[in-house]
Amino acid sequence: MTRGEVKLLTVTDREQETPGNVLKPLFETSSGEKVCRNEDTIVVYLPKNRNCLTTSFVNGGYHEDLEAIFNHQPKNSEGCRSHSRDMEGGSIEAYIAIHAKRLGLDPEKTAGMTTAARMKNAAIATRTFRTFEVTAIVTAGIEVNGGRAGDPASWHEEDGKTVYVGGTINTIIIVNSHMRANALTRAVMTAAEAKVVAIQQLMAPSKCSTGIATGSGTDQITIISSMDSPHILTWPGKHSKAGELIALCVIEATTKALELQTGLSPESQRDMLVRLSRFNIEEKHYWDAATSLEGEHKREPFIEALRVFAKNPAVVAMTASILHICDEVSWGLVPELAGKRSALAMMRALPEMSGTPGQPHWEVILDERQSILDNWVRLSAWCVKHSCGGSP
Numbered sequence: 001m002t003r004g005e006v007k008l009l010t011v012t013d014r015e016q017e018t019p020g021n022v023l024k025p026l027f028e029t030s031s032g033e034k035v036c037r038n039e040d041t042i043v044v045y046l047p048k049n050r051n052c053l054t055t056s057f058v059n060g061g062y063h064e065d066l067e068a069i070f071n072h073q074p075k076n077s078e079g080c081r082s083h084s085r086d087m088e089g090g091s092i093e094a095y096i097a098i099h100a101k102r103l104g105l106d107p108e109k110t111a112g113m114t115t116a117a118r119m120k121n122a123a124i125a126t127r128t129f130r131t132f133e134v135t136a137i138v139t140a141g142i143e144v145n146g147g148r149a150g151d152p153a154s155w156h157e158e159d160g161k162t163v164y165v166g167g168t169i170n171t172i173i174i175v176n177s178h179m180r181a182n183a184l185t186r187a188v189m190t191a192a193e194a195k196v197v198a199i200q201q202l203m204a205p206s207k208c209s210t211g212i213a214t215g216s217g218t219d220q221i222t223i224i225s226s227m228d229s230p231h232i233l234t235w236p237g238k239h240s241k242a243g244e245l246i247a248l249c250v251i252e253a254t255t256k257a258l259e260l261q262t263g264l265s266p267e268s269q270r271d272m273l274v275r276l277s278r279f280n281i282e283e284k285h286y287w288d289a290a291t292s293l294e295g296e297h298k299r300e301p302f303i304e305a306l307r308v309f310a311k312n313p314a315v316v317a318m319t320a321s322i323l324h325i326c327d328e329v330s331w332g333l334v335p336e337l338a339g340k341r342s343a344l345a346m347m348r349a350l351p352e353m354s355g356t357p358g359q360p361h362w363e364v365i366l367d368e369r370q371s372i373l374d375n376w377v378r379l380s381a382w383c384v385k386h387s388c389g390g391s392p
Contacts, residue, residue: 056111123256205278305388
């Protein structure tokens with residue numbers, strides 16, 4: 001079965017930076033939804049007879065009378081963490097209404113989402129199959145507040161006080177068929193799972209734990225369907241074609257938006273040090289390990305060699321395998337001792353796989369009493385030091 005026609009475009013594919021509040025056309029769906037953008041906002045203008053489900057603070061929930069949805073980057077929001085009371089109007093609700101008026105929209109018939117991501121880094125994905133079309137418009141950034149569901153919380157909401165955190169993956173989905181309220185809710189579940197797929201395929205780290213992120217702490221979503229359409233979708237879950245295309249659009253647009261906003265991509269993740277950063281392991285930990293080994297200690301050539309070593313595809317592949325064992329141990333899927341022994345056995349192949357000449361004194365380098373990661377850092381530091389002439 002064909003997956004249908006697919007289009008993926010970015011804002012910069014269509015136009016250059018738009019100054020001020022001038023909204024310029026960006027994209028139009030086959031069912032008539034017009035997407036426009038200015039410097040800090042993307043607006044989706046809705047034709048009549050559209051229903052939607054949205055997480056917006058203003059006009060959130062299920063609606064059949066909205067005229068527009070917008071995604072907006074407030075001023076001075078990039079990478080910030082602040083209370084919503086500091087926003088213009090004193091609250092997120094007031095701010096969205098103020099910005100709607102600024103855009104010439106009716107606040108009573110507008111829903112809005114906010115983010116620290118730039119609108120010029122938005123990605124749009126469209127897929128079609130027979131009469132069905134779905135479009136996903138995504139801005140994404142998780143370098144500041146990426147997290148994994150169940151991570152320790154960073155703030156608590158009480159007495160109406162909230163915290164605005166920079167980052168956020170905001171998703172707008174437009175389908176040209178009719179989905180009733182229950183189907184819209186099911187579509188949100190499908191889209192949320194697809195967002196996680198995009199993030200986990202990039203192995204993006206949580207900023208609150210050693211886990212792999214599942215999103216940011218402030219992600220939002222809006223999904224829109226056409227009540228005029230004679231085509232009624234009752235179940236946009238994973239087993240349906242509608243669910244498949246919704247998921248694919250979200251995966252594609254989220255992946256591209258993360259690359260545009262933060263540089264997160266398959267290429268950027270092909271680095272041992274990037275992968276280890278999830279466990280707060282940095283260059284200084286490698287230098288500390290290197291200075292505990294025999295031989296000369298020259299920091300500059302060691303760090304230079306470490307950065308080259310870290311990008312060796314074989315090293316990245318082994319790092320990924322070792323870290324997955326660590327994950328499985330933490331999830332309780334593999335007993336700790338069995339996981340450690342398997343990891344240490346794998347590590348013995350590192351010198352040869354990385355092209356490092358010679359073999360270390362294994363009884364000195366590997367120690368079952370220490371953690372998997374301590375052993376990995378010590379062994380890979382030995383390989384780096386040996387390769388840059390710092391070992392006897």
